[in-house]
Amino acid sequence: MKRWLLVAMAALLPFTAFALTGEEVMKKSQAAFLYPGKDFKARVVMKLIARDGQERVREMTMLRKNMGEAGGEQKYFMYFFQPADVKDMTFMTYKYPAKDDDRWLFIPAINMVKRIAAQDKRSSFVGSDFTYEDVSGRDIEDDGHAIEREEKLAGTDCFVVKSTPRAADADFGHKLTWVGKESFLPLKEEQYDRKGVPYKLFTAEETRQVKGFPTVVRRVMKNLQTGHRTEVSYLRADYDLGIEDSLFSERFLRQAPRKWVD
Amino acid sequence: MTKFSLVEFSIRRPRWVLALVGLLTLLFLTQFPKIRIDTNPKHMLPETSDVRMWNDEVDKTFALYEDTIVVGVANDRGVLNRDTLGRIARITEAIVALRGVASRDVNSFTTITNVTAGDGMLKVGPLMPVAPKSDVEVDALGKALFDNPLFIDRIIAKDGRTTAIYVPLEQGANGAEIADRIRAIVAKEEGPERYYIAGDPVARDTFGAEMFKLMAIFSPIAGGIMFAAIQFMFRNLALSAAMMGVSMVAIMWSMGLLIGLGFPVHIMSSMAPVFLMAIATDSIHIFNEFYFRYRKHGDKLAAIRATMAAVSRPVRFTALATAAGFAVLLFMNIIPVKVFGGLIAFGTVVLRLLSFSFIPAVLTFLREDKLVGKAEDASLDRTARLLGGLGAFGAKRPALVVAVIMALLAISIWGTTRIHVNNNLVAWFKDGSEIRVADTAMNQALGGTSLGYVVVDAGKAEFMKRPEAMRWIEGLQRQIEALPVVGKTFSVVDYVKRINRVLHDDEARFDVVPETADTIGQYLFLFSMSAKPADLDNVIDPGFAKANLWVQMKTWDADAMRQVHAAVQSYHKANPLPVTAKPAGIAYFNLVWNEEVLGDLVFGFSLALVVVFVILALDFRSFKWALVAYVPLLFTILFIYGVVGFAGKDFDMPLSVMSTLSLGMAVDFAIHFVSRFRQRRAEVSRGETPLASLAWTAARPGKGIVRNAVLFAAAFSVMMAAPLTPYVAVGAFIVSMMLISALLTLLLLPALVMLFRRWLLDEPRGDTQ
Missing domain, CATH: 1.20.1640.10 (Multidrug efflux transporter AcrB transmembrane domain)
Incomplete structure (x- = not known):
């Protein structure tokens, strides 16, 4: 009877009683957002939409493989379908914690694989409103994180975490992230520039369970200063497909295997 | 009544x-x-x-900013040294943090995108992410700068002594305010560097500030002078x-x-x-x-x-x-x-x-x-006697007076043929002013502070990726650059050629447009993967149907853009391609505006001529008298234009407007003279010779005319001390107009009346009532 009462009391305790720190929330969020499964594949459609409504499309297959724990090394392989004149172009990234990424690009028109320096993480990903960091994440240690408040976002309980870069090399001055308490996915992110003016707004538009992993399958990044926005849809998202390590090589950059890229 | x-x-x-x-x-x-x-x-x-x-x-199409301030940094011993580079980095960082500055698109050593290759690796990123800490790094930077034609004359002078920071402003930002903040930022730096703040928004907003000053200071001074003059005349x-x-x-x-x-x-x-x-x-x-x-x-x-x-x-x-x-x-x-x-x-x-x-x-x-x-x-007054004498001289020696004035007129008409129509906003400031100095220095060292565009539009998506389109733009750039007023051009082609070369181990023979559209498309895609979005947006539209060619000019003369436009047209004629090529930008605006001014002037001037003549004819109820009264006005204007032509002063907006309005003001004296002369003839009837009546008119209403002219001239002479040249020009114009037309009225009108007296005075409403 006494034990039963204890269990009941424990169940009634609010979640926050476990008192996560801002950093812990962001770590869990990183794991849930960028590291689920052993590997991942999706057909990604990006719409780059100008203020006047003019649209450009980027379409690619994105493959990801985790080389270790969440927060550790990852490899990315991208094969472009659109725009039409870049079909067969491939792009590969080895992502390391606390170190610059290695990037390679295959340029089919001149049949050349070129390593690309990744000196600026702020630069835009294929001309979209996402930076490379927005796509593959920032090192948790690069920012200070603090839980500002907890609130509901469209009916979902969230932590609101304020992240402030420790160095001046980030694209933003600070950002606020709404992290779902249950899924730990970032549902909304407000980036402010270094003058404190709202800069970019990220919203997770649709989340779906894929093989048990909650996955953001539609997201939007809007540049509030230019009015330009990028809408991203993940089609046929899937996890744990057994992607071989050998895929992430110069050989397959030149000749992307059908099996993985269609 | x-x-x-x-x-x-x-x-x-x-x-x-x-x-x-x-x-x-x-x-x-x-x-x-x-x-x-x-x-x-x-x-x-x-x-x-x-x-x-x-x-x-x-x-909108090319995500361009309406206004850009150009900050020049000059060091006689070259800017490529650790101290100067450190300052440039610090200054850029401070500028980027200013409100109203479009921070992401500020272009300086620390922020401008560079495309290089080394160790088998392609680098697309800021030219100088941090200030160099060793001389080896400084040398490497110098090499990167001078190896990349995109940078020469844009952010580094050929002699290495001047660099520029381009500061685009957000919509509605106050250029003069931001320029002041930038001045405060550079003032904190010690060292041998000189700093220049130039660009259209600075000129414009400084002009606005000066306008305020002129309104507040010169109007009361003009009033004071007039007050003193009236007090002196009437006590x-x-x-x-x-x-x-x-x-x-x-x-x-x-x-x-x-x-x-x-x-x-x-x-x-x-x-x-x-x-x-x-x-x-x-x-x-x-x-x-x-x-x-x-x-x-x-x-x-x-x-x-x-x-x-x-x-x-x-x-x-x-x-x-x-x-x-x-x-x-x-x-x-x-x-x-x-x-x-x-x-x-x-x-x-x-x-x-x-x-x-x-x-x-x-x-x-x-x-x-x-x-x-x-x-x-009138008979006792010295001034009046003198004026009466002047009128009498004209009336007694009409042939001589008319002959001398006609000779002067012929010379003036010759002078008017040398008039040059032009507008130049920077020239509205005086020679030694900070803006003129900055602009001159920057134009000497770099490609030019006046910016125009040429938009090449195929009306068809993807067209600009074609090699023939790229080569056409490249040829157009060379043609435009051949003009002495043009210091620098750049376009999407420069990026494509640069990438082509860099991907091929920096070999000079690859500094060309690639052979296929796919290659170009892939290069541009590659570029967009690493560069700032604005780098590409500024030179090509998202659909690749339009390219934007940047033209930096070394002068704000409206005429410079006219030359560019002509070069574009002749190139297009010689090299047909299914595209349109249209100029744009602030320099183009200045050109159009300049032409509108001229068109307006011709129209307004003709209109004013007709209107003033009609008013004269109505006033005198006589076509003949209107014609005679018209003469001093017309001659005055021709004299002044002649001087403008000989002096080589640009005929600009303020002057062209002045000429139109001056018609209405310059005719006043003739109206007074002719009206009062005819009144006098009617009053005294046959008791006075025409010559005596003319002398009386020149003496009595003539004194009023001279007083009027002197007062008018006194009020406007204040403007000649203004710090802005349009005010000076307007002041000088009005002062000379008043004095010349008063003189012509009192001297030439009596001469004309005497010469044509049968024709004029025999009319029914003349002296027979």
Whole structure:
């Protein structure tokens, strides 16, 4: 009877009683957002939409493989379908914690694989409103994180975490992230520039369970200063497909295997 | 005749009139706090004008900023050393943090995108992410700079002594304010470097600030000079005060109306107070005549009535001519000119109303004891005698006078053929001014501070990726760069060639446009993967149907863009391609505006000529007399244009507008002269020879004319001390116009009247009544 009462009391305790720190929330969020499964594949459609409504499309297959724990090394392989004149172009990234990424690009028109320096993480990903960091994440240690408040976002309980870069090399001055308490996915992110003016707004538009992993399958990044926005849809998202390590090589950059890229 | 009843009413109820005028003035004064200043030259043409709509479209298509400040950093021993580079890095960081600065698109050593290759790796990123810490790094930077043609003349001078930081401004940011902050930032740095702050927004907003100063300082000074001159002429404080009062009231009513209607005060309308003050001097004829009449009548009220009866017609018609001269501006295309025309026309009408109400009312308050002994007699007055002599000389030696003046006229007409139409915003500042110095230094060292675009549009998506389109643009760049006024061009082709070369181990033979559209597409995609979005957006549209070619010019002359436009057209003709190539940007705007000014001028000038002639003909009810009275005006203008042509002064916006309005003002003296001469002939009947009548006219109303001219010239001479050249030019123009037309009226008119006296004086309304 006494034990039963204890269990009941424990169940009634609010979640926050476990008192996560801002950093812990962001770590869990990183794991849930960028590291689920052993590997991942999706057909990604990006719409780059100008203020006047003019649209450009980027379409690619994105493959990801985790080389270790969440927060550790990852490899990315991208094969472009659109725009039409870049079909067969491939792009590969080895992502390391606390170190610059290695990037390679295959340029089919001149049949050349070129390593690309990744000196600026702020630069835009294929001309979209996402930076490379927005796509593959920032090192948790690069920012200070603090839980500002907890609130509901469209009916979902969230932590609101304020992240402030420790160095001046980030694209933003600070950002606020709404992290779902249950899924730990970032549902909304407000980036402010270094003058404190709202800069970019990220919203997770649709989340779906894929093989048990909650996955953001539609997201939007809007540049509030230019009015330009990028809408991203993940089609046929899937996890744990057994992607071989050998895929992430110069050989397959030149000749992307059908099996993985269609 | 309502005018006379108005005069009568004013004499009988002077206090009422003064109170009413005071009340109305207060009413107009309540509008003053709403004042808005507008110095943006773009607003000279309406928002719906083709050039503004086109420029807005180009800005949108290529994500361009309307305004960019250029900060020059110069070091005689070269900027490529650790100290200077450290300063450049610090300054850039501080500028990027300023509000109103489009931070992400600031281009400086630390932020500009560079494409290089080394160790088998392609690098696309900021040229100098951090300031070099060793001399080896400095050398590497120097190599990167001089190896990349995109940078030379843009952010590094060929001699390595000057660099530039390009600071684009967000919509609506105040250029002068940001320029001041930048000055404060660079002032913190010690060292041998010199800093220059240049660019269109700085010039424009500084001009706006100076305008304020001129309005606030020069108008009162002009007023003060006029007051002193009137006081010297009449030695009666009440009278001088009345005269100033009239002009002040007219200024307050007109400016109050302008502000109340919601119009911003632009460069033209900021000159309005001085203009109105000068036009108000026309009432000097009333005082002039009153002093002569008072001596004759000895009765103040009778003198007022007689004066008003004598001068009412010329005063009414000169006001009409002046108002009409300004009103023709309402038919022009340039908004501030239109507003100015309406403003002065309104002010002139107010002045005329006041001449028949406020002035007679004030005259009733003059103390008779102060007037006695001051009233004038033409026969005793030295000035009047001198003027009478001048008129008599013209009348006695008409052939000589006309011959000399015709000779001068011929020379002037030759001079007018050398007039050069041009507008240059930076030239509106004086030689030694900070803006001129900065602009000159930057234009000497780098590609140029004046920016224009050439938009190449195929109307078909993906077209610009074709090698033939790329090569066409490349050829066009070479053609434009051959012009001496052009310092630098750049386009999407420069990026493509750069990437091609860098991907091929920096071999010079790959510094060309690649062979296939796919290659170009892939290069640009690769570039977009690493560069700042603006890098590509600024030179090509997202659909690759349009390319934007940047043209940096070394001068703000409107003519520079005309040369670029001509080069584009001749290139297009010689190298057909299914595209359109249209100029755009602020430099193009200045060109269009310049041409509109010229078109407007020709139209306005012809209109004013006709209108003034019609008014003359109406006034004199005689075609012949109108023709004669027309002569001093026409000759005055030709003389001045001749001088403008010989002096090599650019014929710009302020001057062209002046010439149009000057018609309405310059004709005043002839109206007074001819009206009073014919009145005199009617009064004295056959008792006087035409020669004697001419001498009388030159002496008595002539004194009024000279007083008017001197006052007018005195008011405007103040503008010649202004720190801005348009004000100086306008001041000089008006001063010479007043003096020359007064002289021609008093000398040439008598000569003409004598030469054509049979033709003129034999008419029924002449001396036979």
